[in-house]
Every structure is written in C-alpha cells, then in structure tokens.
Amino acid sequence: MSAAAPAADERLAPTSYVRRLLGRPELGAVVGAAAVFVFFCFAADSFLKPSSLSTVLYSASTIGIMAVPVALLMIGGEFDLSAGVMVTTSALFSSMFSYQMTANVWVGVLVSLLVTLAIGFFNGFMLTRTKLPSFIITLGTFLMLTGLNLGFTKLISGSVSTKTIADMEGFSSARALFASQWNVGSVTLKVTILWWLVLVAVATWILLRTRAGNWIFAVGGGADAARATGVPVVKTRIGLYMGVALCAWISGQHILFSFDVVQSGEGVGNEFLYIIAAVIGGCLMTGGYGSAIGSAVGAFIFGMTSNGIVYAQWNPDWFKFFLGAMLLLATLLNAWVRKRAEARA
Amino acid sequence: MARVRTGVRVVGAVLAAVLGASLTGCSSTGGKRAEERAKAAEAGRPAVSTPRWTFAMITHAGDGDTFWDIVQKGAKEASAKDNINFVYSHDDQAQQQAQFVQNAIDQKVDGIIVSLAKPEALKDVIAKAVKAGIPVVTVNSGSAQSAAYGALTHIGQDEEIAGEAVGTELTRRGKKKAVCVLHEQGNVGHEQRCAGAKKTFGGSMENLYVEGTNMPSVQAAVQAKLQADPSVDSIVTLGAPFAPTAVKAKDAAGSKAEVDTFDLNESVARDLKSGALGFAVDQQPYLQGYQAVDLLWLYRYNADVLGGGRPVLTGPQIVTAAEAAKLEEYIKRGSR
Numbered sequence: 001m002s003a004a005a006p007a008a009d010e011r012l013a014p015t016s017y018v019r020r021l022l023g024r025p026e027l028g029a030v031v032g033a034a035a036v037f038v039f040f041c042f043a044a045d046s047f048l049k050p051s052s053l054s055t056v057l058y059s060a061s062t063i064g065i066m067a068v069p070v071a072l073l074m075i076g077g078e079f080d081l082s083a084g085v086m087v088t089t090s091a092l093f094s095s096m097f098s099y100q101m102t103a104n105v106w107v108g109v110l111v112s113l114l115v116t117l118a119i120g121f122f123n124g125f126m127l128t129r130t131k132l133p134s135f136i137i138t139l140g141t142f143l144m145l146t147g148l149n150l151g152f153t154k155l156i157s158g159s160v161s162t163k164t165i166a167d168m169e170g171f172s173s174a175r176a177l178f179a180s181q182w183n184v185g186s187v188t189l190k191v192t193i194l195w196w197l198v199l200v201a202v203a204t205w206i207l208l209r210t211r212a213g214n215w216i217f218a219v220g221g222g223a224d225a226a227r228a229t230g231v232p233v234v235k236t237r238i239g240l241y242m243g244v245a246l247c248a249w250i251s252g253q254h255i256l257f258s259f260d261v262v263q264s265g266e267g268v269g270n271e272f273l274y275i276i277a278a279v280i281g282g283c284l285m286t287g288g289y290g291s292a293i294g295s296a297v298g299a300f301i302f303g304m305t306s307n308g309i310v311y312a313q314w315n316p317d318w319f320k321f322f323l324g325a326m327l328l329l330a331t332l333l334n335a336w337v338r339k340r341a342e343a344r345a
Numbered sequence: 346m347a348r349v350r351t352g353v354r355v356v357g358a359v360l361a362a363v364l365g366a367s368l369t370g371c372s373s374t375g376g377k378r379a380e381e382r383a384k385a386a387e388a389g390r391p392a393v394s395t396p397r398w399t400f401a402m403i404t405h406a407g408d409g410d411t412f413w414d415i416v417q418k419g420a421k422e423a424s425a426k427d428n429i430n431f432v433y434s435h436d437d438q439a440q441q442q443a444q445f446v447q448n449a450i451d452q453k454v455d456g457i458i459v460s461l462a463k464p465e466a467l468k469d470v471i472a473k474a475v476k477a478g479i480p481v482v483t484v485n486s487g488s489a490q491s492a493a494y495g496a497l498t499h500i501g502q503d504e505e506i507a508g509e510a511v512g513t514e515l516t517r518r519g520k521k522k523a524v525c526v527l528h529e530q531g532n533v534g535h536e537q538r539c540a541g542a543k544k545t546f547g548g549s550m551e552n553l554y555v556e557g558t559n560m561p562s563v564q565a566a567v568q569a570k571l572q573a574d575p576s577v578d579s580i581v582t583l584g585a586p587f588a589p590t591a592v593k594a595k596d597a598a599g600s601k602a603e604v605d606t607f608d609l610n611e612s613v614a615r616d617l618k619s620g621a622l623g624f625a626v627d628q629q630p631y632l633q634g635y636q637a638v639d640l641l642w643l644y645r646y647n648a649d650v651l652g653g654g655r656p657v658l659t660g661p662q663i664v665t666a667a668e669a670a671k672l673e674e675y676i677k678r679g680s681r
Contacts, residue, residue, distance in 0.1 A: 058565055
C-alpha cells in the first residue's frame with residue numbers, strides 16, 4: 001500500500017476514460033433508453049413535443065423517486081415488497097392524523113414521517129434480527145400494511161378513502177413543497193422531477209464518495225466478508241430500509257397533496273415497478289452491483305414506454321402486452337450491452 | 346454506541362416537538378371538528394317488530410372500493426330499521442365470492458344479496474340457495490341473468506343503459522370527440538358503459554385503459570392522450586376518484602376538453618359546483634344496498650316482490666352543477 005510504487009499494483013493502474021465508462025452499470029440502460037426514445041419518436045407523432053416530454057418526465061419521476069432507494073437496497077442485496085403500499089400508508093397517515101386531530105396539516109406530515117421511518121426501521125430490524133430472507137419479511141409487512149391501510153381508514157373515516165383536507169391550515173404551503181408545478185410556456189414541470197433529480201444526486205454521492213457507499217456495496221457483495229472487515233452490516237441494512245421509508249414518505253406526501261383525497265387500496269403492485277426500474281437500470285438481482293443513476297434511467301424508460309403507447313394511439317386492448325414487451329426488450333438490450341462492455345474491459 | 350445514543354436523543358427531541366406541535370398546531374378550518382359540528386345525531390333503532398332475521402350480502406368488490414362502501418352503508422341503515430342482522434363479505438375473485446355464498450347457505454341465513462359481476466361462476470351456488478329455500482336478491486351487476494338464476498328481483502343500474510345516457514348527454518352538449526377512461530382492464534361492466542356511450546354518442550369515442558391503482562400514472566396517461574390528440578373535447582371517467590385526476594391532466598395538457606364521470610364523491614360534487622366537471626352519472630349505490638335489504642324484508646314479512654320479473658333500475662341519474670349543491674351534504678355523510 002506504499003505510495004512509492006503505485007504501478008506495481010494492477011488495481012491502481014490508470015484506466016482509460018472509455019474503459020471506465022464501459023464498466024458503468026447504467027450503460028446498458030442508457031442504450032436501452034435511447035432505443036426506446038428513438039422508437040417512440042418514429043411510432044408517435046406527438047411524442048417529441050416538449051409538453052409530452054414533461055408528461056413522460058412526471059410519470060418517470062413518480063416511479064423514479066422510489067426507484068432510487070430501492071436500487072440502493074438492491075445493491076445492498078435486499079428487496080422491499082412493502083415499498084408500494086408504504087407510500088399509501090404514509091399519505092393516509094398524514095391525511096387522517098391532520099383531519100382527526102383538526103391539526104395544522106404540517107403536524108400530520110411530520111408525524112407521518114416518523115411513522116413511515118418506523119416502518120422502515122421495523123423492516124430492517126426484523127431482517128437483521130431474524131435472518132429470514134427479505135422476501136418473507138417485507139411480504140409480511142406488505143400484507144400487514146395493506147390490511148392496516150384499509151382497516152384503519154375504514155375505522156377512522158367510516159369509508160375507504162380519506163376526507164378532504166384541502167380546506168385546512170398549512171395545506172397550501174405543504175402542497176407547494178410536495179406537489180407544486182411551474183408552467184414554462186406550454187410545458188408544465190412538476191416538483192417531483194426536482195425531488196427525483198436531487199435524490200439521484202444524493203444517492204450517487206453516497207454510493208461513490210462516502211464510506212456508507214462502500215458499506216452498501218460490501219454488504220451486497222457478501223455480508224459475512226463485509227462483517228469480517230469491520231463493516232457495520234446491521235446498521236447499513238437498517239439505514240437502507242429507512243431510506244426506502246423516507247422516499248415512500250416523499251411520494252406519499254406528493255400523492256396526498258396533489259390528489260387531496262387518498263384511496264386506501266392504492267399502491268398495491270407498485271413495488272414491482274420500482275424493482276423493475278432498478279433492474280433495468282443495471283442493478284443485479286443478487287446485490288453488490290448497480291447505481292442510482294441507472295435506476296433513474298430505468299424509471300425514465302418506464303415513463304417513456306407507458307406514455308409512449310398512449311401517444312402512439314395503439315389499440316388499448318394490447319396496452320399491457322406492449323408494456324411488457326418493451327420492458328423485456330429494454331432489459332435484454334441492457335444485458336447484452338453490459339456483457340459486451342465487460343468482455344472488452 | 347455514542348452515535349446510537351445521539352440518534353435516540355434526536356428521535357426523542359423530534360417526537361417531543363411533534364407532540365408539542367400537535368397540541369398547539371391546530372387547524373381552525375376543516376378537519377374532524379368541522380365534521381362533528383355539522384353532523385346531526387342519527388341513531389339507528391329498529392322500526393319494526395319482526396324477528397331478527399339474518400341477511401348475508403356477498404359482493405364482488407375489491408379491497409378499499411369507495412362505491413361498495415356506500416352500498417354497504419345503505420344496506421346497514423336498512424338493516425338497522427328492519428331489525429336485520431346484516432353480514433357482509435366480498436371478494437373480487439369470483440371463485441371466492443361463490444365460496445362465501447356457499448358459507449351463507451351453510452349458515453342457513455334468511456336471505457342472500459349477491460352481485461353478479463361474473464354470473465357463470467355463481468350460477469350453481471345461487472341455484473343451491475334457491476333450492477334451500479333462501480330468497481336471493483341480486484344487486485348492481487347481472488341484470489340479464491338474475492331472473493333466470495331464480496333471484497326474486499334485481500336492483501341496479503343497467504351498465505349499457507347508463508352508458509347510453511352518457512352518450513346522449515354528450516351529444517346534447519355538442520361534443521365531437523370523446524375518450525372513455527377505463528381504470529380496470531377486463532371489467533365487463535366498464536366495457537358495457539363505454540360501449541353504451543359509444544352507441545348513442547353522435548361523435549367518435551375511443552377507449553383509454555389506465556392503471557387504476559396508481560393515481561400519478563392515471564394522470565400521466567390521460568395527459569398523454571390529450572397531448573397526442575388535441576381534438577378530444579370530452580373525457581369520461583368511469584369512477585369518481587378518477588374525475589378530479591382527469592381534470593388535473595386536462596389542465597396540465599392545456600386542453601379545453603370537458604370532463605364527465607360516472608359515480609359521485611365529495612371531490613366530484615365540489616368540481617361539479619365549480620364547473621370543473623360537466624356532469625356525473627349516478628347509479629345511487631346507497632339505494633342498491635338499502636332496497637336489497639328492504640325487499641328481502643318485505644318478501645319475508647309480506648311475500649312482496651318488486652319489478653315484475655324485470656330489473657329495478659337505480660340509475661342512471663344525471664347530476665350537474667344544479668343538483669351538486671343539494672347533494673353535497675349527503676355525499677359528505679357517505680350516502681350518495
């Protein structure tokens with residue numbers, strides 16, 4: 001490790017810029033995104049309009065905000081099946097707490113943050129304590145939250161959706177933070193896009209520039225080896241689950257403040273969209289490899305595909321088929337590019 | 346360890362702050378307090394002295410469906426009045442729904458209320474109930490099969506007729522190009538509504554399928570549709586929660602299209618009043634639940650049957666800004 005002879009260690013040998021680029025996990029996804037983009041440019045006339053692209057970006061951002069922590073969690077070698085309903089839980093909690101207590105909306109928002117983080121902590125804590133697979137633990141949380149969402153909402157508001165809180169104090173300022181939008185000409189940009197970009201930047205910084213980032217990769221690569229070298233495995237895992245919870249809170253508040261009333265049955269199935277975005281973005285299902293930027297590209301592919309089908313005005317009966325086929329193709333292209341890149345590097 | 350302690354302390358401080366804030370940070374507008382102020386006391390006491398019969402209601406509702414909540418409310422209030430022990434179960438899988446009907450037969454209930462979203466799957470089990478001497482009333486969906494399966498009466502809206510009402514209203518409003526937004530792919534009732542609307546609508550109408558469990562994606566899809574085709578001048582959503590979302594999508598896409606919807610809720614009433622929505626088609630779910638229980642009671646008590654072998658229609662009733670103000674209070678209490 002002496003600085004005197006750096007060239008003797010091949011790990012420290014300088015690598016060319018191109019080789020480094022080819023080794024990036026998100027490269028395949030970027031190529032896939034470009035392919036999907038070009039495809040819809042030809043398939044749908046209105047796809048290239050700025051207003052259309054802003055719709056695609058909004059759609060991508062709502063998936064992308066959750067795909068970031070889910071990608072980090074997957075790099076750390078775990079899954080979270082409760083991520084989709086946790087978003088709904090968070091929104092329901094804010095809304096119902098504010099309503100029932102007749103409190104300022106911000107109070108509900110903060111209480112909801114604590115509750116959501118506690119759910120994330122519960123996931124991580126159970127996982128590290130019981131050593132059960134994350135699939136089981138978070139499936140349990142998923143089912144429990146689904147039931148609690150319905151049960152509590154029904155019990156408290158007497159119906160399956162929350163009451164409106166739009167006329168309560170603090171609503172407009174909270175809406176400004178979580179669900180505002182700007183009109184730039186004919187284009188409407190939503191604040192979720194900003195949240196998304198910031199989260200991607202922060203997550204990328206954590207992964208590549210901090211000690212915690214090394215821990216995440218180490219834990220995902222092999223927990224036992226990581227523990228042996230002094231990585232705080234338990235803390236890292238709990239932290240990752242709390243990261244998912246934090247972003248679920250952000251998404252939940254967005255849904256609450258942009259749609260005002262929350263339906264308790266929502267969110268089921270969305271956890272798969274987040275995982276899909278992370279996987280398309282180059283995260284390995286086995287952990288230890290991936291990136292936050294990749295998850296953003298994955299979410300963008302998802303946004304382009306789901307809306308591009310509408311822009312292309314295809315027969316709606318085939319909607320799901322097109323969606324599945326596009327996702328499969330994007331992922332295959334992604335894997336192919338990565339394989340070629342690895343062979344060359 | 347030191348870091349963990351700090352963490353605990355930070356969490357404690359935040360908790361204390363939040364609790365403090367919740368005590369002082371009250372909202373002077375809206376909330377439960379406003380609801381309680383507005384709410385009149387309504388105690389449900391039986392109005393009749395007939396024996397306490399048990400009626401089972403088994404529907405095809407999914408978890409957390411606002412619409413079925415209102416049906417249930419109607420059934421419960423009628424049960425309170427009629428001295429009925431009301432048992433409710435639901436499952437969106439037809440097989441499980443049939444199982445629940447079987448359970449009700451096993452318990453020898455005094456009446457069965459069932460929705461026929463997937464009629465074939467329930468045909469046999471309804472025949473069993475009829476054979477066991479349990480009167481059956483069908484609600485909501487299955488008007489075509491109800492009588493043939495041996496039910497006393499069907500109470501509900503014919504989806505195709507409801508759709509036709511929408512098509513007629515759109516034509517009357519001079520619309521040329523409409524989009525029918527389906528939030529559940531493969532739901533027969535949804536297809537019938539859009540087909541009915543298409544039939545009577547003078548202009549052209551297209552279907553758009555959206556992911557009903559994911560609101561942001563619903564908004565994005567409607568927005569995308571409007572951007573792809575600026576000539577669209579009306580959007581019809583098939584459920585109340587999707588109407589305000591379609592309004593948002595319309596605004597974001599800079600479209601002038603009119604948004605209309607099936608079913609009512611609080612936001613729909615508000616948007617009708619403000620003119621953000623054109624009209625809503627109500628099938629009066631409360632009436633479906635209430636009448637089903639009441640008719641079973643009448644049959645038990647007096648052998649009365651309503652409808653003369655034909656479905657009793659609870660809709661479509663077209664609601665516009667004029668009626669919205671009156672209905673708002675009933676919507677708020679969950680019976681419209």
